[in-house]
Amino acid sequence: AAGVIQSPRHLIKEKRETATLKCYPIPRHDTVYWYQQGPGQDPQFLISFYEKMQSDKGSIPDRFSAQQFSDYHSELNMSSLELGDSALYFCASSQDREGTDTQYFGPGTRLTVL
Amino acid sequence: AQSVTQLGSHVSVSEGALVLLRCNYSSSVPPYLFWYVQYPNQGLQLLLKYTSAATLVKGINGFEAEFKKSETSFHLTKPSAHMSDAAEYFCAVSSVYGQNFVFGPGTRLSVLP
Numbered sequence: 001a002a003g004v005i006q007s008p009r010h011l012i013k014e015k016r017e018t019a020t021l022k023c024y025p026i027p028r029h030d031t032v033y034w035y036q037q038g039p040g041q042d043p044q045f046l047i048s049f050y051e052k053m054q055s056d057k058g059s060i061p062d063r064f065s066a067q068q069f070s071d072y073h074s075e076l077n078m079s080s081l082e083l084g085d086s087a088l089y090f091c092a093s094s095q096d097r098e099g100t101d102t103q104y105f106g107p108g109t110r111l112t113v114l
Numbered sequence: 115a116q117s118v119t120q121l122g123s124h125v126s127v128s129e130g131a132l133v134l135l136r137c138n139y140s141s142s143v144p145p146y147l148f149w150y151v152q153y154p155n156q157g158l159q160l161l162l163k164y165t166s167a168a169t170l171v172k173g174i175n176g177f178e179a180e181f182k183k184s185e186t187s188f189h190l191t192k193p194s195a196h197m198s199d200a201a202e203y204f205c206a207v208s209s210v211y212g213q214n215f216v217f218g219p220g221t222r223l224s225v226l227p
Contacts, residue, residue: 033215042204042217043158090157092215102148102165103208103215105158 002026004093004106012112013081021076021109025093031055032074033103034066035090043090049074078111086113116141116207118218126224133192135221137179137205140186146208147188148215149179153201161203164188175199200225 005024013019025032031050035043036059045058049068060066063081068074078085088110092103121136139145146165150158162173169181179190188205205218
């Protein structure tokens with residue numbers, strides 16, 4: 001079965017640079033979530049989109065922005081990167097009509113900021 | 115507001131022994147509860163979920179969990195641990211009204227030969 005795809009899988013950036021992470025949800029899933037997992041930490045919710053509109057916002061820094069496109073893929077844009085942004089970034093998708101809000105996670109993008 | 119606590123950041127069991135990972139939640143609305151497993155350098159894989167149907171939920175790899183409303187718990191169990199079960203386990207809560215997940219801090223399970 002198709003899963004959530006994230007690209008790139010690994011990314012190395014320097015401080016003050018920008019990064020763009022991409023997420024391709026499971027086909028027919030219309031909701032996308034972004035999470036940040038710091039070293040040894042639990043995943044923290046950043047932001048979510050339903051039908052291309054922002055549906056919820058968590059602890060996402062102002063330096064970050066995200067959007068969901070017409071094909072339901074989503075991009076997380078990160079600017080003015082800081083050392084503390086080094087983390088594993090997960091995307092998850094769900095099919096809202098399913099009614100259970102089970103989220104299926106991608107493999108993650110490991111961002112390292114030097 | 116919702117929150118999840120997992121008692122024990124690290125649990126060690128012998129191969130073949132019972133696995134018990136504890137999860138307690140707090141939610142002001144009816145919860146949906148989930149257990150995810152994360153193997154080293156990998157993503158989060160759904161083990162099982164409770165969505166207001168049967169209180170005893172069976173998942174993959176022989177795991178099961180029981181929702182106990184009176185105890186606000188959703189502990190994860192497996193009768194016999196296998197070496198391949200060594201991983202980080204996260205309990206998460208959502209709600210019937212469709213919200214983002216709140217994860218617990220995770221429990222690292224080690225399986226000793």
